[in-house]
Ligand SMILES: Cc1cc2nc3c(=O)[nH]c(=O)nc-3n(C[C@H](O)[C@H](O)[C@H](O)COP(=O)(O)OP(=O)(O)OC[C@H]3O[C@@H](n4cnc5c(N)ncnc54)[C@H](O)[C@@H]3O)c2cc1C
């Protein structure tokens with residue numbers, strides 16, 4: 437019953453070492469064509485083979501969110517995706533958020549609010565927030581908390597992150613919004 | 624991670640043709656990557672089935688029941704209008720697992736077939752019973768998250784939220800191999816340690832899970848699911864319950880109550896179900912059923928708290944399914 441798999445689909449391991457495989461996909465809108473060992477995660481391919489180090493290595497087990505990227509527009513954890521699984525798909529990393537020198541409104545709001553301290557978690561929060569705001573331009577605080585619940589931040593205590601997303605959302609809706617002074621100086 | 628060959632299967636037959644001792648299937652990869660990184664599995668070949676066409680659909684409705692492709696993600700199940708409206712326990716089980724990002728990756732089939740999260744099993748430093756050793760380290764070790772029922776041999780809890788809901792809903796899995804197809808009731812598919820120590824279900828090495836089948840609920844039946852974890856996000860449950868309450872007039876004609884994170888398989892609370900049958904669902908009968916549900920529990924040194932927790936979660940889930948406020 438079972439049809440043989442075309443050999444082009446198979447990488448043969450030689451002497452215990454995997455033959456490198458070629459994968460073609462897009463990263464931040466640009467086509468890439470990379471050669472790497474089949475066991476490399478998308479996180480490793482992005483950082484080591486494509487020099488895109490904005491995506492961070494954290495727990496490596498799906499338990500921190502630091503490695504989040506968008507695959508076909510949805511946030512996923514690059515530490516649990518194999519690089520070969522990106523074949524033919526569209527990958528977006530934090531490097532793809534800015535438009536040339538112009539920061540994305542989310543990036544601007546994070547900077548203004550001090551929503552990044554050590555910054556390790558920041559790419560994942562910003563990318564996830566971007567997807568949230570594309571789907572829901574006026575999210576409630578609870579909707580923001582739920583959408584961003586895949587990432588852990590050890591520094592900020594989250595409040596400034598939520599406020600930054602709310603500020604960016606208001607600006608992206610075209611409102612003249614400015615930063616809450618008391619959020620910066622404490623309340 | 625070991626070096627492996629990589630195969631993209633594009634059809635069910637191609638996937639089946641690749642099955643065998645040398646291959647490990649990968650759907651969403653959430654569980655598989657974790658196991659590869661820990662060295663629990665070191666397959667010569669990884670077969671990617673995410674590329675198989677047509678396995679990511681949800682078909683059917685409240686009247687016909689559902690046929691769910693194994694590649695449907697937990698995120699998709701959570702928001703599917705029919706699942707949300709008519710199979711609430713399934714939608715909530717999917718929607719409360721892990722985190723939004725993991726739910727975007729994790730597939731329904733992979734969720735049912737994921738390996739247990741017992742930290743002794745997951746650690747390469749412990750050669751436990753499940754891995755062919757001669758000791759279940761949880762019996763006298765760190766067992767605060769382990770089973771309170773059926774834990775005599777091995778005290779893992781079944782890790783699948785969908786499994787808990789599927790058993791409560793009377794669902795089945797469709798398994799295909801070169802020998803043909805078979806449909807197995809979820810309740811019989813999951814196997815306790817006494818029946819299969821080194822695996823958790825009846826999937827044969829040459830079989831592919833090709834569908835999850837959920838029968839229609841009666842017109843007067845409603846389902847519910849509750850999860851309690853230590854954190855709202857990221858965590859596996861320390862207790863979860865899926866329940867179906869079907870009424871005939873004012874009384875419960877049939878109740879289905881299944882506890883997850885309680886035993887090595889989704890654990891049916893038979894005594895509680897019997898107690899409710901023929902009675903109205905009230906705060907009092909729900910409390911009595913909840914007490915019946917935890918009778919016979921055999922907690923370990925660190926997990927006695929789960930018994931009380933389950934009593935409360937069963938009661939709340941029953942009231943929720945029955946619409947009693
Ligand atoms: C931080 C974290 C928290 C989590 N919390 C929860 C939780 O609260 N509740 C919960 O239920 N889960 C939880 N999970 C587990 C997660 O939901 C599962 O790992 C995931 O659903 C597995 O699906 P997958 O598609 O990634 O499977 P994969 O990793 O691709 O596969 C899992 C297993 O199933 C086999 N397999 C997959 N599909 C098929 C098929 N069609 N036929 C035959 N074999 C197949 C694979 O060979 C493998 O052995 C959590 C995971 C993480 C990392």
Ligand code: FES
Pocket residue numbers: 492493494495496497498499500501502503504513514515516
């Ligand atoms: S590094 Fe991927 S989730 Fe922590």
Ligand code: FES
Pocket residue numbers: 551552553554555556557558588589590591592
């Ligand atoms: S800013 Fe340091 S972890 Fe979030």
